[in-house]
Amino acid sequence: MAVKTIIEAIHDTMLEEMRRDPTIVITGEDIGKRGGVFRATQGFYEEFGPMRVIDSPLSELSIIGIGIGMAINGLHPICEIQFADFIFPAFNQIANEAARIRYRSNGAYTCPMVIRAPYGGGIGGGLYHSQSVEAFFAHVPGLYVLAPSTPYDAKGLLRAALRAPDPVLFLEHKKIYRLVKGEVPAEDYIVPIGKANIVREGEDMTLIAYGLMLHESLKAAEIVSREGISVEIIDLRSLRPLDKETILHSVEKTSKVLIVHEDNLTGGLGAEIGAIIAAEGFENLDAPIRRYAGPDIPAVPFSPPMQDFFMPNAAKIADQIRDLAAY
Amino acid sequence: MTTRIEETRSSTGKTTELSEDLLLDMYKRMVTIRKFEEAVHDVYSRGVMPGLAHLYIGMEAVAVGVCVTLKGTDTITSTHRGHGHLLAKGGDPQRMFAELLGKKSGYNHGKGGSMHIVDMSLGILGANGVVGGGLGIATGAALSAKLTGAERVSVAFFGDGALNEGIYYEVSNMAALFKLPVIYVMENNQYGEYTPSNKSTAGTGPARAEAMGIPAMTVDGNDVLAVYRAALWAAERARTGEGPSFIECQTYRWLGHHMGDQGDTYGYRNSDEIERWKKKGPIKRLKAYLLKEKDIRVEVLEEIDQKVQMEIDNAVEYAKSALQADRSEVFQDVYA
DSSP, rough: EEEEEHHHHHHHHHHHHHOOOEEEEEEETTOOOOOOOTTTTTTTOOOOOOOEEOOSSSSSSHHHHHHHHHHTTTTTEEEEEGGGGGGGGHIIIIIIGGGGGHHHTTTTTOOEEEEEEEEOOOOSSSGGSSOHHHHHTTTOOEHHHHHHOOOHHHHHHHHHHOOOSEEEEEEEEGGGGTOOEEESSSSSOOOTTTEEEEEEOOOOHHHHOTHHHHHHHHHHHHHHHTTTOEEEEOOOOOOOOOHHHHHHHHHHHHOOOOEEEESSSSHHHHHHHHHHOOOOOOGOOSSSEEEEEOOOSHHHHHSSSHHHSSSSSSHHHHHHHHHHHTT | OOOOOEEOOTSSSEEEEEEHHHHHHHHHHHHHHHHHHHHHHHHTTTTTTTTTOOOOOTTTHHHHHHHOOOOOOEEEOSSSSOOHHHHHOOOHHHHHHHTTTBBSSTTTTTSGGGGGGOBBTTTBBOOOOSSSHHHHHHHHHHHHHHTTTOOOEEEEEETTTTSHHHHHHHHHHHOOOOOOSSSEEEEEESSSTTTTTHHOOOOOOHHHHTTTTOOOEEEEETTTHHHHHHHHHHHHHTTTOOEEEEEEEOOSSSSSEEEEEEEESTTSOOOOHHHHHHHTTTHHHHHHHHTTTTTHOOOOOOHHHHHHHHHHHHHHHHHHHSBBBGGGGGGTSOOO
């Protein structure tokens, strides 16, 4: 079986999907001859030409706005936002338009589109090239928000996204684009939207994460396992909708829960997950629900010591685990 | 090729010969930008500098030609390729370099890095990591000048790529309607990131400005005197209440979009084109003009070169040995 990086899995999946489905077009900044700044569309322009691989102006709101127009008129656009930080000019188009087209037209129109956006810090990107934007969009009904952590899931979720009849925000943590490698089967498979994955089984607590933090959490679990703490880890994969069943079932087994995300704490995914557990799994809890997240500052600071301070990592997560285990 | 513009005529008909002091000031500011950027290139290439940087080499005449017409209280907004604007407006190379290296004594105490330097005391309202991000701020600054009666001109530097950001139309419409004292300086360096501007921009910047009733002109952005003359025209319009102006400066960035893109790494432009533009480089042209037309001795220019080089070397050394950013400041300035 082929071993691929996450960016290779995304590249190859889009390529295969575009060969399969002639309605798929891709647009974004420098995605043509340049192949995208992260090389996600390398070679696409040569294969599919300028009618399906469309270099857009540096104009995010028009990338999404035009994408919506294509989606409701028979195409299935993939819209690449070069860095997730640049998505906000298009917020109105995504939240106000794309996500509610089905609702406001009573199902007469749908808006099948995939918006891909590299997100996340730890790469020295500073204030405008490091943000996690998921919480803003996971709040929006009518939109799916996905965040794969492995090459396998990147393929399976992207294939699911390109078959979804509604808009999908597909968030790709840029630090693990090439850092994380894994086996990707050649055959067609789907990772269903809304299904989390238990990636490590354990007894003492449930740790819930996604993206880069999933990998840091796995390292942390390995560290504390040598101290006799057994951690069960859930990779969310879908941020909207959340897989409540898998989460609640795991908490029923372990009785403690730690939610880890890089996005800042207040109003983050952890708040929603914690509220779900408090409301529907309260009787199973032996300790307060704990969240560990990026600090509440406006953006990831640039300077290496500051960035390091911002980013949760395996050692800091291990401390959180020990603390919760001792409760 | 040298330029023969020796005099500049203001719209009031007054003719002013450019003084030798002013010409040498322009030369010094341009050389400062060049040597600063060369130092960034060097330090980055050695792996000492974290993050990203977008270099201004080849475009020095634009920032300098505009900024020499401005007063200290006038304001500018800059771009992701902002080092040149900041230096031309009086930015301190030491604090800039310290910021680039993420140090405590940097302009933003290490929070910002290359793309976010601000110095309110110099009227630098900020570089900006988002394309078109400064346009609203610059126009708002001009609106506040108008509303408070402050005699202040606001300049928005932006690239040909930003011309396609919707915000430009929203804010310049307002500037035209309200006759705001703002100058839109479009640096057409021929590429929006990696895509030629003629592949992403229909029509021209000046025509778009004129559609909103904003007087516009295109100048040779590698000719600092042409830029200077256009900026004087626009600044005078702003100061006399005539409203916004638009200047397109035709220029070229010699290096890549950012430090990871070394000129023709990605094949989106070729070395012939780069060489062609280097031959008409802005510093070379001003230097030839000063030597041939103004009879300035080459030693005078060489002395400026050496002084600037020392200043930049000092800035680099200062930044390298400066204290790292302080973690305790991570939470500072989130709220008052």
